[in-house]
Amino acid sequence: MRVAFLSSEAVPFAKTGGLADVAGALPKALREHATDAIIILPHYDQIEPDFLTDKVIDRVPVEWRGGIRPTRVRQSEAAGTSAYLIEAPEYFWRSSIYGYGDDHERFAFFSSAALALCKHLAWQPDIIHGNDWPCGFAITELRARRRYDTFYGPTRTLFSIHNIAYQGSFDAQDLWWLGFGDSPERDDFMLKGSASALKAALIAADALSTVSPRYADEVQTPEQGYGLDWLLRKRRDRFVGITNGVDYDIWNPETDPHIAVNFSAEDLAGKRDCKLDLLRRFGLTPQPERPIIAIISRLVAQKGYDLIRQAAGAILETGAFFIALGAGAKEYEDFLQRWHDSAPQRVGIYKGYAGEPLAHQIEAGADIFLMPSLYEPCGLNQMYSMRYGTVPIVRATGGLDDTVENFDPERGKGNGFKFYPYTASALLEKIREALYFYGKPEAWRRIQRNGMTIDNSWSAVAKKYLEIYKEISKF
Numbered sequence: 001m002r003v004a005f006l007s008s009e010a011v012p013f014a015k016t017g018g019l020a021d022v023a024g025a026l027p028k029a030l031r032e033h034a035t036d037a038i039i040i041l042p043h044y045d046q047i048e049p050d051f052l053t054d055k056v057i058d059r060v061p062v063e064w065r066g067g068i069r070p071t072r073v074r075q076s077e078a079a080g081t082s083a084y085l086i087e088a089p090e091y092f093w094r095s096s097i098y099g100y101g102d103d104h105e106r107f108a109f110f111s112s113a114a115l116a117l118c119k120h121l122a123w124q125p126d127i128i129h130g131n132d133w134p135c136g137f138a139i140t141e142l143r144a145r146r147r148y149d150t151f152y153g154p155t156r157t158l159f160s161i162h163n164i165a166y167q168g169s170f171d172a173q174d175l176w177w178l179g180f181g182d183s184p185e186r187d188d189f190m191l192k193g194s195a196s197a198l199k200a201a202l203i204a205a206d207a208l209s210t211v212s213p214r215y216a217d218e219v220q221t222p223e224q225g226y227g228l229d230w231l232l233r234k235r236r237d238r239f240v241g242i243t244n245g246v247d248y249d250i251w252n253p254e255t256d257p258h259i260a261v262n263f264s265a266e267d268l269a270g271k272r273d274c275k276l277d278l279l280r281r282f283g284l285t286p287q288p289e290r291p292i293i294a295i296i297s298r299l300v301a302q303k304g305y306d307l308i309r310q311a312a313g314a315i316l317e318t319g320a321f322f323i324a325l326g327a328g329a330k331e332y333e334d335f336l337q338r339w340h341d342s343a344p345q346r347v348g349i350y351k352g353y354a355g356e357p358l359a360h361q362i363e364a365g366a367d368i369f370l371m372p373s374l375y376e377p378c379g380l381n382q383m384y385s386m387r388y389g390t391v392p393i394v395r396a397t398g399g400l401d402d403t404v405e406n407f408d409p410e411r412g413k414g415n416g417f418k419f420y421p422y423t424a425s426a427l428l429e430k431i432r433e434a435l436y437f438y439g440k441p442e443a444w445r446r447i448q449r450n451g452m453t454i455d456n457s458w459s460a461v462a463k464k465y466l467e468i469y470k471e472i473s474k475f
């Protein structure tokens with residue numbers, strides 16, 4: 001089976017969040033199940049040149065804006081399978097991956113180029129697996145192509161939602177020159193007075209998935225469907241939630257090259273060294289007996305920063321250190337700066353995207369990992385935390401609800417703590433509960449071990465995707 005996995009970001013090339021982790025891991029895991037999976041993503045100029053030494057494919061003829069744009073594509077094996085990086089300097093050599101007025105144009109080009117590439121290589125995919133709105137154009141274009149392009153006649157599509165709030169909206173006038181100006185395609189794009197690349201893909205794909213069963217239910221409700229719940233309810237027989245996995249080649253405290261001392265569920269001694277190392281890195285007082293609560297996330301409302309802001313004073317009154325790594329909205333960056341300035345020995349911050357090493361050092365050195373998300377399609381850091389013996393406190397939403405089980409001291413079961421109402425007081429209560437058990441070393445070890453021994457590997461997850469691929473190939 002041949003699968004072309006399309007994504008706007010993938011580890012180790014380019015990353016702003018969890019989509020990159022998924023795109024870097026799932027195709028590799030599919031290979032282990034005898035599937036010929038490739039990754040296609042844009043070639044951003046931030047990508048390290050070391051990753052791009054494998055091969056150059058010149059002059060791929062991409063149909064674009066009524067003509068042919070010859071396009072260079074680089075091939076790399078750095079993600080454990082072949083990755084193809086589409087080169088278009090005018091679109092992708094910019095300081096950020098997203099956030100431009102012409103994002104729809106940039107990713108529409110990427111989508112067309114991905115389809116042109118497979119054809120140029122005479123590599124006929126059984127499945128095109130698109131992820132989030134930037135790949136929505138490819139899914140929509142493929143459905144149209146099946147009508148006239150025999151190369152793509154047998155190809156089927158799976159579209160995965162990683163975050164339904166990002167809808168790829170743009171001025172519907174642009175549909176004309178993008179080639180989707182006529183009905184019914186035009187109507188498929190229309191959402192809330194604009195065009196949406198996400199909505200068109202949700203209609204065009206042969207099957208749909210999202211990244212946890214709980215989120216699959218949530219997006220079918222008007223509260224969390226962002227205007228698309230009706231469509232997902234209508235397509236529910238072709239829509240499934242599959243929880244993401246963890247790439248233990250990258251996130252494993254026994255082998256992690258980024259952390260001060262390696263450790264394991266059997267021998268946690270090294271975690272104390274990692275904690276001291278982390279306190280030192282953030283210029284905090286070297287008091288390893290005090291708990292460290294940490295967060296790593298994009299600084300957006302989704303991640304629950306409003307609750308943290310409300311609870312900030314009370315969190316410090318518990319006596320804990322707080323460490324935050326995040327990039328995003330200025331209002332949250334300013335909050336973090338003020339919080340740090342008010343207690344520089346107790347609150348450590350890093351504003352910006354730090355890359356992998358610091359994220360690993362925080363996972364290894366912290367005691368508690370906070371994810372008080374307003375909503376969370378899957379969430380990866382709670383699963384990474386568990387493997388590093390760092391106990392998650394999460395809000396019971398989406399994938400966080402599916403992956404975190406409240407600690408039950410009577411039965412010794414559970415791998416973390418979760419709260420339900422989206423309020424600062426519910427968050428604080430859970431923090432106090434977790435800190436109570438932090439003070440009982442035996443119970444704490446139990447929670448840590450329960451989390452560290454869970455197997456969330458991609459291999460089992462890849463099998464579930466494979467089943468869907470096989471099923472839709474029959475359509």
Ligand code: ADP
Binds near residue numbers: 298379380
């Ligand atoms: P989301 O995809 O919504 O951002 P996830 O929990 O799925 O959330 O994944 C976030 C990923 O991005 C994790 O690998 C996390 O370590 C990483 N990450 C987030 N913010 C930063 C940052 N500022 N610096 C480094 N890594 C970050």
Ligand code: GLC
Binds near residue numbers: 018162163
């Ligand atoms: C999105 C979601 C996150 C999920 C990630 C990978 O960015 O916000 O919850 O883990 O995609 O699927």
